[in-house]
Amino acid sequence: MASQPPVTAKDKPDATAAKPLRADAQRNRDALVEVAAVAFATHGVDTSLEEIARQAGVGIGTLYRHFSTREHLVEVVYRREVESLCAAADELALHHPPDIALEQWMQRFVDYIATKRGLATSLRILLNTNSTLFSDMSGRVTLALRQLIEAAVADGSIRSDVDSSDVLHALGGIYSAPDTDDWRDRSRRLVSLLMDGLRFGAGKSTEDGG
Amino acid sequence: MASQPPVTAKDKPDATAAKPLRADAQRNRDALVEVAAVAFATHGVDTSLEEIARQAGVGIGTLYRHFSTREHLVEVVYRREVESLCAAADELALHHPPDIALEQWMQRFVDYIATKRGLATSLRILLNTNSTLFSDMSGRVTLALRQLIEAAVADGSIRSDVDSSDVLHALGGIYSAPDTDDWRDRSRRLVSLLMDGLRFGAGKSTEDGG
């Protein structure tokens, strides 16, 4: 949650110019996003922006110069989170056998969703307003998942007749599940179950449970 | 816009108890709704609630006691507006020949929609959240329209093969029309056109233009 690759200056929505920020400005901007990510996840999206600015050690004016609206800030935080989720896919693929990578990534997906549920209302509005954002982000996630699945299929550790969109659909059920206390556990079990299903009848048997 | 039948205490959302308000409380409540209706229509739904309270000659505390959220106030204003639109249908039916009543009512519908467009965003959110409200209100409007049409059909002043839902659908086009300067004129013309269409081939000919 606190260690991602240094995102120097590439989280600008419009890809056109993006002139490099002054060093201090970049530092402040990063700090704000960092703090906001934690604050939104912890206290929901209604956290006082002044509180976020305070925790980031900057004035409120600075926050508003970087993020002219609350939605803008939410969007950047959200993009970063998705980015980091997708980066994790590559990371896991490098250091684990494909099926393990897939399983662990899906578990991470659960964590990601857990955070998002707090933002549900506000995020839904944002995604409605800004449909580019939605297709953008869901596209990236889909791609990451597809690559993990294809690797696992090629490796023979899961069945070859699975489609990434099916799996994504199954994971979608996690998002819409009711918000009980044991939501997280249930979701983790659902992922395990799903994983068993994927391994069933695969070319090579990897009966390791985790 | 300022004269509707005295709505003593029946605009409570939940129909259960509704004990009568104290006279002063009722007065204040009515004043608030009145002022809010004008203010929302004029300056949009983001008008300061303190401003509304001020104009209604009450303290902000009083406003909040009656309407615990901005949405609550919007909802009540909206309900009242629909109510008044439907009441107009009865009124017009009493004092005009059926086809004239229908036409005038549709013109009034245009005015009503004009007001609503200012509230569009907020109202859409409200209607999404509170689906009872939507079906409630559209049901009432549909009913009012149907009665006007049936009367005109029975009277022979419009064609007998029209369905009220068709007409409502046509009127719906008004709502979604682009928000240009001449919106109102266009809409009025659309209603006239629609009316001509309805009269065409009717049993009895009422070629009066207004």
Add this chain to the structure above:
DNA sequence: CCACTAAACGGAGGCGCCTCCGCTTATTAC
């Protein structure tokens, strides 16, 4: 008419939003 009480009032106060602009400071040119 009076006394009593629950209902209602209203505005001060604390907080958050957002803008504006005088003050810093990183960067560039020399």
Add this chain to the structure above:
DNA sequence: GTAATAAGCGGAGGCGCCTCCGTTTAGTGG
């Protein structure tokens, strides 16, 4: 190193939101 300057900072201030609670008043019973 210094000077120049544009980029960036930050917080005061004005406004709106909403709550809380001391004060007022409508309704009621005698």
